Amino acid sequence: MNKLSGKTALVTGSSRGIGRATAIALAREGALVAVHYARNQQAAQETVELIEKDGGRAFSLGAELGVPGDIDQLFRGLEAGLKQHTGQTTLDILVNNAAETSTGTAPEEVSAEEFDKTFAVNVKAPFFITQRALGLIPDGGRVINISSGLTRVANPAQSVYSMTKGALEQLTLHLARHLAPRGITVNSVLPGITDNGNAFFKIPEVREQMSELSAFKRIGEPDEVADAIVFLATDEARWITGAALDATGGSLLG
Template structure:
């Protein structure tokens, strides 16, 4: 993979799961990583500690997404952290929009409040995070949005969630065209069933059923997705933009 030394990165929702693995991978490749969290400051601190123990650089940024003032809070913390680490002049080279919430309820039980929350966190926040990030992103930057295999694979209990992830994919398609002249790439990565700390992954029967969806007959690990993100963040991926990368382990193959 490409050497990210001298690069800066922001990974939203990086206190656990895919976000955590991504933050650790980008730091291992040399980037200074802002580890964003919504509510679990202790978990985010543990991620930073793991990165520093491995010889990398990172700092935490706390901001609850989907509420008034969220973008200002996020970028105030981000810019302060960059300045503190002597990287304020570098701007933000890599943005990974990973933070999100799932619905997990039947269509008839989806309330307007839940729908609004899903849209606010999963679709609105990434749009305005990109908008703000572009003020400090140098030419040649990278934007990677975490979508979901559920934009191609039906699950009636996640209709609203899948709708928001479809919106995220449109960010990549249209922003790629807009930002091409600056050499900034924008892509979507779609995980499938990926271990995320949910108690269901501790149930062998459930894991067996989920694993059967993949061509490899196993569930995804956060590191599987982090490696794809790291590739897109590298110079080797400079000719890929506006793309949908299927990282479902073959689940979408049918």
């Protein structure tokens, strides 16, 4: 406990699912967490309340990503919240988790609008969030990008989404080299099928089919992925950078 005492963190897309679990887990280790949401302020506030109920510290901030002015709006809220809670604007840990997902579209049916929106949220936003955050992140900080196990397997219906996550892993690789002189580590985490509360996870046939993909024959839980993310945020992972950590529950073992 308290491995991150005195640290600050921003988790984008932390109103539910893996993002919420990550925010809670980081706060449990002592970090002050900025809980970002795109549209669902109530859900983000629920995350903050869960953290505070557990004795942690957090604040929420809203900014829809992938639209003009998104980075400015995000950082206005972040810097104001950090200043209010700590008197400074230092950001120790950045978790790029927010993503535009898809229920699956065949390559022949992908529209230009869908393509552009997915890349705007999943690639452009993390790049410029990280760029802006580097002015706040001190030496020894952490950047953690949430990719996907889909970058390792073929799923034509998720081709655009997978492409964006592949791009995010490239960002991880190049920034890891670029930021190493400052002691800032940059890593990716690759979740597999994880129960994010979506209604289809409650359908027994769907759960059974999805469970078969994991070596453990079950669906992952958000806190299991969050634990991997928190590990990369701690000093224990100081010698790990440019890595892609498989958190798929053995879904890529064949």
